Amino acid sequence: MAATESPERRSMGDRVYDAIFSNRVWRSIFRSGYPNTPRNQMLAVATNVFLHLHPTRIHRTHVKITHTFCLGGLSFFLFLGLTISGVLLMFYYVPSVDRAYEDILALETDVRFGQLMRNMHRWMAHGMVLTVLMHMMRVFYTGAYKPPREFNWVIGVVLLVLTLLLSFTGYLLPWDQLALWAITVGTNMVGSAPLLGEPNRFVLVGGFQVGQAALIRFYTLHVIGLPLMAAVFMTVHFWRIRRDGGLARPL
Amino acid sequence: MAVANTQPVAASRAVEARKRRQREEELLVWPDLVFIEFISAVLFTVLIVVLSVLVDAILLDRANPAVTPNPSKAPWYFLNLQELLLHMHPALAGVIVPTIALIALGAIPYYDNTTEGQGEWFSTVRAKLNAYVGAAVGTVGTLLLILFDDAQHAKLYEKLFNGSDTPPTVTVQVEEGGKVIDKIVKNPDFNEFPIAFLRNARAIQNEIPWPKSWTKVPLGDKLIRTDLLGLPRISLNINIPGLLVEQIIPVTMMIGLPIVLSIVAWKTKIAQTKRDHMILQFSGFIAVYVTLTIVGTYIRGEGLALVPYTIFAGDH
Numbered sequence: 135m136a137a138t139e140s141p142e143r144r145s146m147g148d149r150v151y152d153a154i155f156s157n158r159v160w161r162s163i164f165r166s167g168y169p170n171t172p173r174n175q176m177l178a179v180a181t182n183v184f185l186h187l188h189p190t191r192i193h194r195t196h197v198k199i200t201h202t203f204c205l206g207g208l209s210f211f212l213f214l215g216l217t218i219s220g221v222l223l224m225f226y227y228v229p230s231v232d233r234a235y236e237d238i239l240a241l242e243t244d245v246r247f248g249q250l251m252r253n254m255h256r257w258m259a260h261g262m263v264l265t266v267l268m269h270m271m272r273v274f275y276t277g278a279y280k281p282p283r284e285f286n287w288v289i290g291v292v293l294l295v296l297t298l299l300l301s302f303t304g305y306l307l308p309w310d311q312l313a314l315w316a317i318t319v320g321t322n323m324v325g326s327a328p329l330l331g332e333p334n335r336f337v338l339v340g341g342f343q344v345g346q347a348a349l350i351r352f353y354t355l356h357v358i359g360l361p362l363m364a365a366v367f368m369t370v371h372f373w374r375i376r377r378d379g380g381l382a383r384p385l
Numbered sequence: 386m387a388v389a390n391t392q393p394v395a396a397s398r399a400v401e402a403r404k405r406r407q408r409e410e411e412l413l414v415w416p417d418l419v420f421i422e423f424i425s426a427v428l429f430t431v432l433i434v435v436l437s438v439l440v441d442a443i444l445l446d447r448a449n450p451a452v453t454p455n456p457s458k459a460p461w462y463f464l465n466l467q468e469l470l471l472h473m474h475p476a477l478a479g480v481i482v483p484t485i486a487l488i489a490l491g492a493i494p495y496y497d498n499t500t501e502g503q504g505e506w507f508s509t510v511r512a513k514l515n516a517y518v519g520a521a522v523g524t525v526g527t528l529l530l531i532l533f534d535d536a537q538h539a540k541l542y543e544k545l546f547n548g549s550d551t552p553p554t555v556t557v558q559v560e561e562g563g564k565v566i567d568k569i570v571k572n573p574d575f576n577e578f579p580i581a582f583l584r585n586a587r588a589i590q591n592e593i594p595w596p597k598s599w600t601k602v603p604l605g606d607k608l609i610r611t612d613l614l615g616l617p618r619i620s621l622n623i624n625i626p627g628l629l630v631e632q633i634i635p636v637t638m639m640i641g642l643p644i645v646l647s648i649v650a651w652k653t654k655i656a657q658t659k660r661d662h663m664i665l666q667f668s669g670f671i672a673v674y675v676t677l678t679i680v681g682t683y684i685r686g687e688g689l690a691l692v693p694y695t696i697f698a699g700d701h
Contacts, residue, residue: 253437277502284494314448315457323479382504
């Protein structure tokens with residue numbers, strides 16, 4: 135019986151499978167075969183620029199949710215989500231004291247899904263501050279900062295500061311009473327530093343009080359300066375996790 | 386296979402000392418980890434969308450530099466610093482303390498450079514004990530200090546030793562310049578908190594009869610003689626009681642109390658290793674940070690007095 139079977143008699147599923155995964159276009163995009171064998175599964179991770187942040191194999195204990203609670207990954211996920219929703223918000227927002235507040239109002243009433251987009255950006259921003267703080271606690275209590283990972287902890291502290299600054303600069307942009315006075319209180323704290331405090335505050339705010347100069351500075355920092363810095367430090371952070379041998383394990 | 390080599394070249398003793406991974410203890414990242422990452426990304430996307438549909442981001446009135454809201458608050462993650470601002474010199478609370486805290490945080494791995502207790506939650510012997518002790522002392526200590534600086538002990542005393550019919554002040558009519566006017570004076574029947582200078586930190590400056598000369602010590606004339614170098618004189622006057630209350634006492638507290646905690650934990654054998662002390666101090670720090678943030682967010686109301694407060698109260 136088997137001898138009579140010819141390639142034309144293959145089932146529908148097989149033919150669809152071949153049509154999708156064996157054609158020249160698919161193979162030009164994904165160099166490894168479909169990840170249904172261990173070899174292809176490892177190749178799928180190793181040959182994909184996004185997935186190769188991971189090693190190809192990890193220790194059994196590290197996929198337990200309770201080991202990391204996904205906190206570092208969640209922080210990165212929120213950063214990506216904030217980038218996407220932030221780009222969409224930029225379409226509708228002009229950083230001018232005359233327009234900013236009206237733009238937010240228009241976003242909430244005139245723009246389809248505008249309110250949803252703003253809500254998501256805001257909640258993800260608060261969420262990211264929380265996940266970054268909790269990630270730091272996770273790393274501390276699992277002793278994951280110990281040699282050889284000392285410097286990656288330092289980079290993590292820098293990323294914590296960048297996260298807070300990202301959130302702080304974004305706080306001013308709606309140009310409502312909450313924004314103006316929170317930034318006034320916050321920048322006055324900077325101004326109270328001995329010697330360099332007042333000059334620093336002046337540079338940050340671009341004047342003696344929070345106004346147009348401050349708004350454009352905070353906007354520029356928020357949408358390009360700080361995200362780029364965070365991306366650079368995140369690259370180093372992720373790279374060093376791999377270089378230092380993945381997640382920490384008991385010796 | 387080239388892809389199999391995921392182990393870095395041994396960078397230090399810690400990496401070398403590790404046993405070679407055993408294949409049966411390992412999982413493939415695809416599908417085991419990628420699956421978890423994908424599912425949690427989907428879950429959190431749904432969660433964020435649902436939250437965003439249900440709860441709108443806050444938007445108050447248009448910014449108006451002429452109208453200062455009471456209270457004016459920084460973003461929530463800086464309210465811990467704003468809370469500190471109420472108890473010490475602004476330069477200390479706003480800049481010096483957070484800077485030093487961040488440097489100390491970054492320096493943790495360089496102090497605790499032992500390799501024990503990696504890769505597992507609370508894996509050293511006394512880890513959990515130290516975390517609990519640190520968190521408890523940090524929370525209770527912070528609350529007590531805030532209550533003290535708000536004169537809550539004095540207010541409690543005055544509540545206990547005065548009936549509800551004895552107000553702290555009374556209005557008397559006095560003749561002044563031929564006119565009879567109302568004047569608010571202290572009620573002589575009112576039992577005041579007896580140790581006036583322990584009412585709060587500021588009372589140490591105000592209630593102790595410091596010599597007049599101490600409040601204006603001209604450092605520029607006697608100590609810092611810039612004029613001898615041909616530079617202009619610095620007229621720097623130091624207010625010693627003010628310096629004591631705003632700087633010396635807070636700094637002593639912030640450095641001294643953690644040291645006392647570590648010494649007590651060491652003598653009582655709660656903390657024995659570097660890792661123990663690190664857990665104790667870190668947990669204390671987190672507890673102080675969280676407590677200050679919560680107090681600053683929810684129980685600092687109008688005039689930054691200790692009253693329940695939410696951002697939504699009174700707005701819209």
